[in-house]
Amino acid sequence: MGLKAIARKNAIHAMLIYTGGCNGCDIEVVNAVYSPRYDIEQYRVLLTWNPREADVLIVTGCVTWQMVEPLKKIYSLIPEPKAVVAVGACAINGNVYKNMVGEIGVNEEIFAPVDNIIPVDAKVPGCAPRPEDILMGVVKVIPKLMEAP
Amino acid sequence: MEVFLKILIASILAIIISVPYSLILPGIERKIQARIQQRIGPPILTPGLWAVLKFWYKKDVEPVAYLPKFYKSLIIFGIIICIFLFLFSTPYWWQILSWGSVLGLIGMLKLEEFLYVLMGSQSQSFLSTTMPVPDLAKGAKGIGIFREFVEQHSAERAIKMMAVGSLPLYIALIVPFAIAKSGMISDVIKIQNPLYFNSSWFSLPIPSSPIIFTVPGFLSAIVYFIGYVILLNERPFNILKAKVDVIEGGILEYAAKLRAGYYIIRNLMLFILSSIFVTLFIGIPFDPFIPLCMIINIVLSLIMPIALSVFVAFSPIFTFRQIYPTAIGFSAIGAFALIISMI
Amino acid sequence: MSKKIIEKEISIGPVHPALIEPYRIRFFVNDEIVEDCEININMAYRGIERLLEGLPVEKALLITERICGICSNVHAWNSVRVVESGLKIEVPERANYIRVLINEIQRIASHLIFFGHAFEVIGHETFAYRSFLLREVFMDLMAYIGGNRVMPSVPVIGGIRPRADLTDTLKRVILERVNDFEKKYKEYVDRILADPMVMSRLTGVGYLSKEDAIRYHAVGPTCRASGVNYDVRTLMHEYKPFDFEVIVLTEGDNRARIVQRALEIFECLKIIRQVIKNLPEGPVVNRNWTIREMPFTTAYFEAFRGELMHSYALDSQGLIRNYKVRTPTPTNLAAMEKACIGDHITDAVVTIASCDPCLTCCTRIEVVESGKTKVMSDIEIVRKYGWRR
Numbered sequence A: 001m002g003l004k005a006i007a008r009k010n011a012i013h014a015m016l017i018y019t020g021g022c023n024g025c026d027i028e029v030v031n032a033v034y035s036p037r038y039d040i041e042q043y044r045v046l047l048t049w050n051p052r053e054a055d056v057l058i059v060t061g062c063v064t065w066q067m068v069e070p071l072k073k074i075y076s077l078i079p080e081p082k083a084v085v086a087v088g089a090c091a092i093n094g095n096v097y098k099n100m101v102g103e104i105g106v107n108e109e110i111f112a113p114v115d116n117i118i119p120v121d122a123k124v125p126g127c128a129p130r131p132e133d134i135l136m137g138v139v140k141v142i143p144k145l146m147e148a149p
Numbered sequence B: 001m002e003v004f005l006k007i008l009i010a011s012i013l014a015i016i017i018s019v020p021y022s023l024i025l026p027g028i029e030r031k032i033q034a035r036i037q038q039r040i041g042p043p044i045l046t047p048g049l050w051a052v053l054k055f056w057y058k059k060d061v062e063p064v065a066y067l068p069k070f071y072k073s074l075i076i077f078g079i080i081i082c083i084f085l086f087l088f089s090t091p092y093w094w095q096i097l098s099w100g101s102v103l104g105l106i107g108m109l110k111l112e113e114f115l116y117v118l119m120g121s122q123s124q125s126f127l128s129t130t131m132p133v134p135d136l137a138k139g140a141k142g143i144g145i146f147r148e149f150v151e152q153h154s155a156e157r158a159i160k161m162m163a164v165g166s167l168p169l170y171i172a173l174i175v176p177f178a179i180a181k182s183g184m185i186s187d188v189i190k191i192q193n194p195l196y197f198n199s200s201w202f203s204l205p206i207p208s209s210p211i212i213f214t215v216p217g218f219l220s221a222i223v224y225f226i227g228y229v230i231l232l233n234e235r236p237f238n239i240l241k242a243k244v245d246v247i248e249g250g251i252l253e254y255a256a257k258l259r260a261g262y263y264i265i266r267n268l269m270l271f272i273l274s275s276i277f278v279t280l281f282i283g284i285p286f287d288p289f290i291p292l293c294m295i296i297n298i299v300l301s302l303i304m305p306i307a308l309s310v311f312v313a314f315s316p317i318f319t320f321r322q323i324y325p326t327a328i329g330f331s332a333i334g335a336f337a338l339i340i341s342m343i
Numbered sequence C: 001m002s003k004k005i006i007e008k009e010i011s012i013g014p015v016h017p018a019l020i021e022p023y024r025i026r027f028f029v030n031d032e033i034v035e036d037c038e039i040n041i042n043m044a045y046r047g048i049e050r051l052l053e054g055l056p057v058e059k060a061l062l063i064t065e066r067i068c069g070i071c072s073n074v075h076a077w078n079s080v081r082v083v084e085s086g087l088k089i090e091v092p093e094r095a096n097y098i099r100v101l102i103n104e105i106q107r108i109a110s111h112l113i114f115f116g117h118a119f120e121v122i123g124h125e126t127f128a129y130r131s132f133l134l135r136e137v138f139m140d141l142m143a144y145i146g147g148n149r150v151m152p153s154v155p156v157i158g159g160i161r162p163r164a165d166l167t168d169t170l171k172r173v174i175l176e177r178v179n180d181f182e183k184k185y186k187e188y189v190d191r192i193l194a195d196p197m198v199m200s201r202l203t204g205v206g207y208l209s210k211e212d213a214i215r216y217h218a219v220g221p222t223c224r225a226s227g228v229n230y231d232v233r234t235l236m237h238e239y240k241p242f243d244f245e246v247i248v249l250t251e252g253d254n255r256a257r258i259v260q261r262a263l264e265i266f267e268c269l270k271i272i273r274q275v276i277k278n279l280p281e282g283p284v285v286n287r288n289w290t291i292r293e294m295p296f297t298t299a300y301f302e303a304f305r306g307e308l309m310h311s312y313a314l315d316s317q318g319l320i321r322n323y324k325v326r327t328p329t330p331t332n333l334a335a336m337e338k339a340c341i342g343d344h345i346t347d348a349v350v351t352i353a354s355c356d357p358c359l360t361c362c363t364r365i366e367v368v369e370s371g372k373t374k375v376m377s378d379i380e381i382v383r384k385y386g387w388r389r
């Protein structure tokens, strides 16, 4: 392991982008950061709000129409190497909003699976996933960051 | 020639020691805050050393700015300013062109503050006005009004902070010089630590009468601390990079190597200002050729960052409603200390 | 009043540290002072009301619970109450008690997340961390009772899920945790109220007068902090057996809105204790009902942020028709926009946070510039011609 990999392993800046959905996942991610019980910082993950600073993009929520462009744009702003973690059933498959439609058939508002829009490296299922799982998801993308040139 | 060589070696030593050392400080700061907040917090090297190295190894991207080249060069200016600010306070630069004086220090600090104005006016982050959401829809309020980037607003705030916010630090800086009745750092050391000037390389000159233990010195040390917080833009005086509206201010668009540079500037300032404090108020300069003296300076300069982190953990962001009275009040205390020191 | 000078616009969001949810605030400022502001809430539009059209009412619970993740139980319960009152389904007493219990637990969790958010916006990280630590107690209790930290899914038509029944052990655990919590929470509140720096940020900022609160129809804690005594819980028969007070403060500033919620948590604790003490024996769910045609029925409820309305009708096959949800935040929006005029920008963000917007649930209709063609539905028509509150 070179210095590069060690440095990347030891400081990870994660950015949260919330793209619609019900707030549940969003708050669990915030919980993973702000609740001293989970305290994501002890695993060397620091929360940031600036795409220029981030390595890991945590996407929650079913991508609604208005959030598609911001999501793409923010992804493009993160400097390489970068990784994306999709958190929650909404981000993975659209959850009830996409799959449990009544008479309208197809819900056009939801652009849900996040990997339709940007490449996803880790998926954390659950509605809402527990903070431990979110930590796990973030940790799972570290090898990708470390191996990147 | 020999003098020149000595200065060169001393400067290189000073830089080599201070830059890596300053990278530990944010970790200590973060750890103390985390302990106050009843959590474990990041490992000590993470926010400083590893973060800088990581940003260094990231792929470069072009910042979005009015003048990208100028915007990028600001970081280099910043590092140069920081390093010179530090060197002016080390003994071997004291003789040169009287840089080692109150004027040299204050001039460099002013430049450092001005950097934020330039950065803020350049950066055009995507997080505010240019976000692609249809907010100028039919019937929306205020169509046609000039839309400003948050960074430019941050630059305006930086100007205000330059006007009022930096007063406490400057007034507190002047007090030791007023006590010494001279503008030079060497005279300030002379009245506190006369042994220093004829000590050999292995000795440890203990200051006989540190300024901090006099009444004006103590008052101005408190004022210096407030000024330190203001100059570093930490809470409660971080209005120019308040997370709630301007996010990070002018530094928003720095990525990869430039961001590493910004981290270095910030950490260096954290160390340099407290090292200057130890030099001026306790009388132990950072002298690379007297190792014990240097080590004591380094250890004592932990006081300020530790006090800062405790202070930060217990304070909210101030708006200008609170900043003006606070800054002016502390300046008044500083001025009072200045007056007693003159008597 | 002097004439307004609007110098420039500063817009923040939808991706921004101060607004975790996706919405956009456009401040029209004169130097630092906010002269006018506009909150755009349409980023989280998912078309919930449209999705529910034609779903069987039992299934609808899954979606209504996911309207909002902070007040999931409120939406689930209220949508169940509509059928129960429309079809006269009887709810066992024990089920009702447990519904109240989980609701109050979630109310406390919601208020604590409000503290966390508000203090994060004020910039006081330590208080934010403390409040998230205190909140863990109630997240745990929700997980014990319902099985999930966020979506406990307790109410079903005719009662509660049998899984959520309270055993004696659980009762003891709840009581222990609540007692423990109250002690720590008291210290926390005292500490906040004694902090001069935080109080100087809050006092006298974001003033909303009683007249304005009534005129803009503020609801929930926002109006109760401005001196309007209005709480739907006092009118609900579910809350008849319990004894609690409605906290009304008259100051109407940010401090009052925070203190109001802080005091309300003590009332919630009171209710939780009463539930545990007087919990009646008996079944927890009543299965003797059939879904049949139901006329348009409405149910009002006191959600954590104010008055909530759900209303729908059932057709002859028991499918939902015309689901309407009116959540508290849209009615508070106008009050929020009013309250932050005349303050610094940094304070205005706090004001908006102190009204505790929860915009996922209130987002309903969006205004779109022309140029996008889609299959027409009623929402599309609204889209085309624009709609503003």
Ligand code: SF4
Pocket (backbone or CB within 6 Å): A020, A021, A022, A023, A024, A025, A026, A060, A061, A062, A087, A088, A089, A090, A091, A095, A126, A127, A128, A129, C066, C069, C150
């Ligand atoms: S996955 Fe579930 S909890 Fe998460 S945003 Fe979607 S509905 Fe909410």
